[in-house]
Every structure is written in C-alpha cells, then in structure tokens.
Amino acid sequence: MSVLAVARISTGDTAWMLAATALVLLMTPALGLFYAGLVRSKNTLNTFMMSIAALAVATIAWAVIGYSLAFDGHAGFVGGLGNALLSGVTFAPREGTQIPQLVFFVFQAAFCIVTTALVSGAVVERMRFGPFLVFSALWSILVYAVMAHWAFGGGWLQAHGTLDFAGGVPVEMGSGFSALAAALVVGARKDYGRQALLPHNAVYVLLGAGLLWFGWFGFNGGSGFSAGRNSVLAFTNTLLAPACTLFVWFLLDLRRERRITAIGAATAIIVGCVGITPAGGYISPAWAMALGALAALPSYGIIVYRPRTRVDETLDVLAAHGMAGFFGILFLGFFAQVSWNGVSDGAAYGNLHQLAWQAIAAGAAPVYAFGATFVLLSVMARFTALRATPHEEALGMDVVQHGEEAYATGEGAILVSTEAGIDAPVPAVPS
Numbered sequence: 348m349s350v351l352a353v354a355r356i357s358t359g360d361t362a363w364m365l366a367a368t369a370l371v372l373l374m375t376p377a378l379g380l381f382y383a384g385l386v387r388s389k390n391t392l393n394t395f396m397m398s399i400a401a402l403a404v405a406t407i408a409w410a411v412i413g414y415s416l417a418f419d420g421h422a423g424f425v426g427g428l429g430n431a432l433l434s435g436v437t438f439a440p441r442e443g444t445q446i447p448q449l450v451f452f453v454f455q456a457a458f459c460i461v462t463t464a465l466v467s468g469a470v471v472e473r474m475r476f477g478p479f480l481v482f483s484a485l486w487s488i489l490v491y492a493v494m495a496h497w498a499f500g501g502g503w504l505q506a507h508g509t510l511d512f513a514g515g516v517p518v519e520m521g522s523g524f525s526a527l528a529a530a531l532v533v534g535a536r537k538d539y540g541r542q543a544l545l546p547h548n549a550v551y552v553l554l555g556a557g558l559l560w561f562g563w564f565g566f567n568g569g570s571g572f573s574a575g576r577n578s579v580l581a582f583t584n585t586l587l588a589p590a591c592t593l594f595v596w597f598l599l600d601l602r603r604e605r606r607i608t609a610i611g612a613a614t615a616i617i618v619g620c621v622g623i624t625p626a627g628g629y630i631s632p633a634w635a636m637a638l639g640a641l642a643a644l645p646s647y648g649i650i651v652y653r654p655r656t657r658v659d660e661t662l663d664v665l666a667a668h669g670m671a672g673f674f675g676i677l678f679l680g681f682f683a684q685v686s687w688n689g690v691s692d693g694a695a696y697g698n699l700h701q702l703a704w705q706a707i708a709a710g711a712a713p714v715y716a717f718g719a720t721f722v723l724l725s726v727m728a729r730f731t732a733l734r735a736t737p738h739e740e741a742l743g744m745d746v747v748q749h750g751e752e753a754y755a756t757g758e759g760a761i762l763v764s765t766e767a768g769i770d771a772p773v774p775a776v777p778s
Contacts, residue, residue, distance in 0.1 A: 348699035356438075357445035360556045363574040364446050364454055370565025375402055375464050377562055381555025381613065382468055382754075383547040385662050389743025390472045391753035397467035397479060404483045405463040409456045409492075416492040417455070421501035425493050444572040454569060455495070462518045463487045466720075468662035469526035470533045472544075473734045476748040478727060485727075485765040486525065490719045494521045494712060504711070510679050510691060512581060513570035515625025515672045520712040523669015526660055528720035532728065535659030537737045549609040556613035560589060567627040580687060581627030588639030589619025595643040597689070603651070614667055618646045621671035626679040629688040638678050645670050673709050680705030 379398030383391045407415075415430035430436055433452065441451040470479070494517035496502040498509065504516065528597055538544060546552060567585045571577030596615030600607045622642030628640065642734050649666035680702035683693035694702035727733060734740075739747040746752055 355445055357573070358446060360444070360573040360575075361450055364450050364569055364572065367565035367569025368450070368454045368457055370562045371454065371569065372463065372562075374457075374461045374559055374562035374566065375399070377555050377558035378461060378464050379555070380551050381559060381617075382471065382662055384551025384553075384555060384655045385546045385610070386471055387544065387743070388547040388754055389745055389752075391745060393476065393744035393748050394467070394471045395753075396476065396749065397471065400476075400480055401464040401467075401483055402458050405460045405487045406435075406456055408487045409459045411453075412454055413459060413488050413492040416488065417495040417500040421506070422609075423503040423506070425495070425502070426496045426500055441572075446572060451572070458514060458518060458566075459487050459491055459495075462491055462514075462522050465518075465522035465664055465668060466525050466529060468664040469530040470734075471661050472744060473536050473740050474533055475733065475735055476737060476744075480729050481686045481731075482724065482727060485723055486720065489723060490716060491517055493519055494715065496650060497711075498626060498708070504704070504708050507704050508691065509627045509708045510629050510683055510688075510701070510703065511676065511708065512577075512628040513567045513624045515679075516708055516712045517678045519621050519624055519668045519672025519675070520709070521716045522743055523665045523672060524713040524716040525720035526664035526669065527658070528717045529724060530658055530660040532721060532724040533733050535657060536661070537740050539659040540657065540774045546610055549613075549635055552613045553609055556616045560585075560616050560620055563624075566620075568579045571628055577628035577688070580632075581605075581623075584623050584627045584630070584635035585620065585633055587632055588623035588635045588642070589616050591636045591639030592616070592619030592622065592643045593698040595640045596647065599643065599647050604671050614646075614650065614663070615643060617667045618642055618671045621668050622675040622678075625672065625675040629679055629683045629690065631684055631687045634678075634682045634684070637746075638675065638682075641678070642671050642674050645674055669713065673713070676705050676709045676712075677702075686744070708724070730769070 370487040375398050379395040382398060386394045410433055412431050415428050416426045419426040419429040436448045436452050438447045438449060440446065441448045444451065463486060465481065466486065497504045498511040498516035499505055536544065564582055564585050568578045568582035571581060593615045596611055597607050600611045619639045619642060622638050626638060646666045649670055650663050653660060653663065653666065656767065679693060680767060681693045681695045683691055683701060684696060685692045691701050692698040724733065735747060
C-alpha cells in the first residue's frame with residue numbers, strides 16, 4: 348500500500364507546489380509592508396507586526412484544528428476532527444492530486460495565514476496587540492476554516508457545484524466582510540474625520556503590492572495542485588487581470604483627480620489579483636482581461652465613498668478584497684467556460700444553474716463572515732479592552748505596544764518612559 352502511494356506522487360507537481368507555497372508565504376510579509384506604508388509613521392511597526400503575528404498564530408491554529416475542520420470529511424457546514432494535530436497527514440498523496448498530503452497542508456496553511464493577516468487592515472492604528480493575537484487564532488478556526496470547508500473542502504457550496512478556484516469565498520469575501528465587522532466593533536480612530544490620516548510611505552505600499560502580485564502567481568497558479576492545464580491558465584490570468592485593473596484605475600484617477608496616484612496604482616494591483624482569484628482556472632484569458640477591467644469599478648467606488656461615512660475600515664479591506672472577491676465569484680457564474688476549465692459553463696453559455704450557485708455563494712459568504720466576526724469580537728470585548736486608550740493612540744502603537752519605533756527619533760520612547768516615571772536617556776542626534 349505504501350509503495351503504491353509513493354508511486355502515485357508526481358515529483359513535477361510536488362516541486363511546483365513547494366515553489367507555489369513559498370510564493371504564498373512571501374505574501375504575508377509583503378502584505379505587512381503594503382499595510383505599513385499606508386499608516387502613519389508612528390504605527391509602522393505595529394501594523395507590520397500584525398501580519399508577522401499571523402505567521403505564528405494562524406499556523407499553529409491551522410495545524411492543531413483548523414486544517415481538520417476545513418478538509419476532513421464532506422459534511423455540509425464544517426469538517427471533522429480526524430486530522431486534528433495533523434493526524435493522518437502523511438507523505439501519501441492527497442485525494443484528487445499527485446502531491447503529498449503534507450505539501451497540501453502547508454499550501455493551505457499559507458492561505459490561512461495571509462487571510463488572517465488581511466483582516467488586520469481594518470483595525471490598525473488602534474487595536475491592542477494582545478487581543479489581536481487572540482482574535483487571529485479564533486478567527487482562523489471559527490471563520491476561515493469553516494468557509495474554506497464550504498468552498499473547497501467538501502462542504503455545501505462545493506457539493507452543489509459552486510466554482511471557486513483559489514479562495515474568493517474564504518479568502519477574499521471572508522477577509523473583506525470580516526474587516527467591516529471588525530471596524531464596527533472596534534470603532535473609529537480618534538482622529539478619523541477630523542484630520543487627514545495619510546499614508547506615510549508610498550514606496551513601501553508600491554513595493555508591497557508588487558511583491559503581493561508576485562506571490563499571487565503561486566496563490567492562483569498553485570491552486571490547480573499540479574503543473575498542468577489549470578495552473579497554467581490561472582498563472583496566465585493572474586498576469587492579465589491585474590494589468591487591466593491597473594490601466595482602468597489610471598483612467599479613473601485621471602478623471603477624478605487629474606493625476607495618477609501611487610497609492611491608487613498599488614490598490615489597483617490588489618483589486619485585480621483578488622478579482623481573478625476565484626476565476627483564475629475557470630475562464631479564458633480574454634474574459635480574465637474583462638474581469639480585471641470591470642472589477643476596478645465597484646472597488647474604486649467604495650474606496651471613494653467610504654471616507655464620507657463614519658465607518659473607519661482603515662485600509663479598505665472591504666473594497667479591495669470583499670467587493671472584488673464578490674465581483675469575481677459572480678463574474679464566474681456568467682463567463683465560466685467548460686472548453687477552458689473542463690468543469691462547467693456559466694450563464695452566458697447556457698448554464699443558469701451555475702450562476703444561481705455563484706450568487707448563493709456571493710450572498711452566504713458575506714453574511715457568515717460579517718456575522719461570525721461581529722459576534723466573536725463583541726464577546727471578546729466583554730472580557731478585555733480591544734483598543735488602546737486615546738492617549739496611547741496619540742503616542743502611536745509602535746512605542747506603546749512594542750517599545751520600539753520604525754524610525755528611531757526616540758521621541759515616542761521618551762514620552763512613554765517619562766509618563767512611567769523612568770529616566771530615559773536622550774538619544775544621540777547624528778550630525
């Protein structure tokens with residue numbers, strides 16, 4: 348039995364999946380860099396650390412129970428506990444693939460990690476680091492693992508033929524609508540609506556976005572679990588869709604602001620990558636280009652409108668991930684082509700059943716992500732303070748939460764030390 352199992356392993360597929368996994372893991376520090384550039388300088392390290400924390404917290408939660416809840420069994424709502432603590436996860440091939448179960452586990456872990464980190468974008472600059480760690484662990488189990496089971500772990504959406512190539516349901520809509528709930532529960536920053544809260548480093552943002560796009564070739568390209576047809580198609584579409592989103596975003600910026608902004612360009616890259624995530628291996632390259640171009644419109648509209656509200660969803664995770672993922676799932680319901688994906692046509696090719704189930708997914712995912720996250724954080728708020736005090740927020744989360752500064756002026760550390768009654772040495776100022 349073991350000899351037969353080993354013989355079914357494809358070394359080529361395995362090599363590609365190991366590389367794809369490394370690309371997806373790179374996306375978490377890339378996200379940290381992207382997010383860090385978007386906040387004020389006094390919150391740079393804390394924002395980056397929220398992404399880095401997911402590498403520890405989400406990984407452990409995924410290995411202990413999250414992976415099992417997502418991929419053990421074919422129950423409708425959530426999986427079982429047969430793979431808890433990686434029980435039965437071996438070198439044998441994963442069902443339906445020619446790669447080892449261990450490689451499949453690590454690839455899926457990388458998805459859970461970066462999705463957990465994404466939600467932090469809603470609460471940066473005011474949520475305390477300790478509660479965020481607890482939230483990350485619980486969210487990865489109670490929200491992400493459940494939605495992953497629905498979409499591609501044998502759950503009810505997959506059982507009814509819903510198409511989701513690389514995570515439009517659990518990753519994109521899961522993070523985006525959870526971010527909205529988190530922003531509402533934690534509340535707005537103290538200066539929100541009263542002064543401009545501007546990104547402090549556009550170069551970080553552009554570099555982070557570029558690295559995220561690079562990592563997305565593994566994210567989408569690896570979701571075919573082989574070096575074959577679906578992965579090649581997804582890889583190609585991951586180039587085409589974001590390029591079209593970026594171009595349309597340029598036009599939208601020119602029309603609205605008469606100039607093309609760096610922050611807008613970086614955001615457009617993310618929106619395009621998100622939009623093609625559920626559809627990457629299921630639509631033709633021509634439709635991928637159309638998806639990328641059209642996905643810019645709803646996301647851009649929400650980003651422009653959101654600052655007029657009292658909802659301080661700080662880094663627009665809802666617009667960039669939730670809405671773009673929603674759009675990608677629905678687009679797939681119209682334009683999936685069996686001639687390209689070998690699975691199903693969409694409504695434009697005569698299959699209204701596909702559109703119906705894509706629409707059901709697009710409705711159920713936001714409701715569960717928002718509701719579960721809202722309840723989780725509301726319960727946590729009864730036991731601990733989720734956010735820093737207004738005074739701590741004014742000092743900056745870097746010094747208050749970590750005792751460090753991204754840019755070592757020493758001013759924040761001196762303020763904190765003085766208030767604590769500690770004589771802090773004045774740092775030397777270079778000539």
